[in-house]
Amino acid sequence: MRVVKSPREISRILDRLKRGGRKIGLVPTMGCLHEGHFSLIRRAKKENDKVVVSIFVNPKQFAPKEDYKKYPRDLRRDAVLARRAGCDIIFCPGQADMYPDGYAAYVAVRNLSSRMCGISRPTHFEGVSTVCAKLFNIIRPDTAYFGQKDFQQALIIKRMVEDLNMGFKVKVLPIIRQKSGLAMSSRNKYLKPHEKKNAAVIFQSLMKAKGLIKAGARDASKIKAVMRRMILGRPGIRIDYIAIADPCTLVEKKRIDSNVLIALAVWVGRTRLIDNILVDV
Amino acid sequence: MRVVKSPREISRILDRLKRGGRKIGLVPTMGCLHEGHFSLIRRAKKENDKVVVSIFVNPKQFAPKEDYKKYPRDLRRDAVLARRAGCDIIFCPGQADMYPDGYAAYVAVRNLSSRMCGISRPTHFEGVSTVCAKLFNIIRPDTAYFGQKDFQQALIIKRMVEDLNMGFKVKVLPIIRQKSGLAMSSRNKYLKPHEKKNAAVIFQSLMKAKGLIKAGARDASKIKAVMRRMILGRPGIRIDYIAIADPCTLVEKKRIDSNVLIALAVWVGRTRLIDNILVDV
Numbered sequence: 001m002r003v004v005k006s007p008r009e010i011s012r013i014l015d016r017l018k019r020g021g022r023k024i025g026l027v028p029t030m031g032c033l034h035e036g037h038f039s040l041i042r043r044a045k046k047e048n049d050k051v052v053v054s055i056f057v058n059p060k061q062f063a064p065k066e067d068y069k070k071y072p073r074d075l076r077r078d079a080v081l082a083r084r085a086g087c088d089i090i091f092c093p094g095q096a097d098m099y100p101d102g103y104a105a106y107v108a109v110r111n112l113s114s115r116m117c118g119i120s121r122p123t124h125f126e127g128v129s130t131v132c133a134k135l136f137n138i139i140r141p142d143t144a145y146f147g148q149k150d151f152q153q154a155l156i157i158k159r160m161v162e163d164l165n166m167g168f169k170v171k172v173l174p175i176i177r178q179k180s181g182l183a184m185s186s187r188n189k190y191l192k193p194h195e196k197k198n199a200a201v202i203f204q205s206l207m208k209a210k211g212l213i214k215a216g217a218r219d220a221s222k223i224k225a226v227m228r229r230m231i232l233g234r235p236g237i238r239i240d241y242i243a244i245a246d247p248c249t250l251v252e253k254k255r256i257d258s259n260v261l262i263a264l265a266v267w268v269g270r271t272r273l274i275d276n277i278l279v280d281v
Numbered sequence: 282m283r284v285v286k287s288p289r290e291i292s293r294i295l296d297r298l299k300r301g302g303r304k305i306g307l308v309p310t311m312g313c314l315h316e317g318h319f320s321l322i323r324r325a326k327k328e329n330d331k332v333v334v335s336i337f338v339n340p341k342q343f344a345p346k347e348d349y350k351k352y353p354r355d356l357r358r359d360a361v362l363a364r365r366a367g368c369d370i371i372f373c374p375g376q377a378d379m380y381p382d383g384y385a386a387y388v389a390v391r392n393l394s395s396r397m398c399g400i401s402r403p404t405h406f407e408g409v410s411t412v413c414a415k416l417f418n419i420i421r422p423d424t425a426y427f428g429q430k431d432f433q434q435a436l437i438i439k440r441m442v443e444d445l446n447m448g449f450k451v452k453v454l455p456i457i458r459q460k461s462g463l464a465m466s467s468r469n470k471y472l473k474p475h476e477k478k479n480a481a482v483i484f485q486s487l488m489k490a491k492g493l494i495k496a497g498a499r500d501a502s503k504i505k506a507v508m509r510r511m512i513l514g515r516p517g518i519r520i521d522y523i524a525i526a527d528p529c530t531l532v533e534k535k536r537i538d539s540n541v542l543i544a545l546a547v548w549v550g551r552t553r554l555i556d557n558i559l560v561d562v
Contacts, residue, residue: 106388
């Protein structure tokens, strides 16, 4: 497995592979790899000749008071685990490689970026779409793989790839969960043992909502109220948002008359966690 | 020469050519081709195996009250002239090909886009960089060619291509002028004969400014005052802006202590014209 830091060098390496007819899969990450990432890498390996895992903690998707500085970084550990999952090349550019002095270009995906997580993190998705546009142009994959845990992110990236005619496939794979139901996330590292235990209520509230809908409930505000009560029943948890929305537009629904996305963000102590499920109606 | 309307089809055609090792030159235009465009096509032909000329009047770079609707369109004439200049493929997508319902992705180049023409046309350059990002991704040229007449546009595009790691060359070729000095522009079509005659003062004012700098003048406001007087000496002309600026950042200079861009936009009757020169100091 190679570890490449320079955008120019990895483009050169991949150009050669592509001229040889090799299919390239890309798994963009911010490192601190977990089972969620491994599932993406394994799928990418199955469907491509070479798998690139990018590891770059992207400052542009963090607001000034967010956790950019303390975000966990351990390239050596990540490299071992990525290789084990099937990664062929790790691309880990430095900040100055990605955003040299005078950097000025940004990609925004309107509407989708301003809903749900975009309300409390208004600059977040512009940072995400910008760094992904750059990674996609550097790597030029045949397929890029994202996890459904970041449902809104994946939707925005798909829209960007289609709107800007980037000409490759984006696949979104299921959320990987711990036994408790807690969705795998690099930020779970921040949780103290009792917080981790309490955080299991996030998925429980989603399953409860799904159960209510399957049993015929159609009033979104009532379902959200049940979720809210469940979550606030645990100590140290605050709710950022709970949304029951159209899974294509992310527009919230009052009445559940077709398939919905149920998504939420909560603060468990000082850690912000997100989760979601899709429910067929 | 082929005329292709579908983004998917032209990508397919060009993929085949590129796999065969052919170099692709792209000249993005809004049609109504003139000598300025021909000079770009001829250069592209010299430096590439195949030349693509895109013709698309991009609604997103016009503000609601601007001339999108009346912008001159004549594909048949353009096709004949483009072929004569060396074009191999015309790419002329429809609006719905470029901006289908639900379109949401935009590319913005900060700072550079808000100066000079960006002051009176605040959404213009976002439209330009967005459509160029799309065209670049559809065509994936080895080199794209732009005219210096739209100096700010070319600078923004170069910045975008570099910042977003698009990985090809952008070349900016000299302004082509009529005998009177008037810069070639599709919008010259709008000018009545007496307006065209008066519009020659635009270039005369640039040459006058250059002469003053070459003779030692260093105070930008004094030079601009001379230009302003010259231009307003002609009937029916209003000034949008005159800028004497750093040619890399477009930041205006008070004192001319290094090479400068002198750029201006004026209204000749109901037609907005731009022009510029670079002056070595």
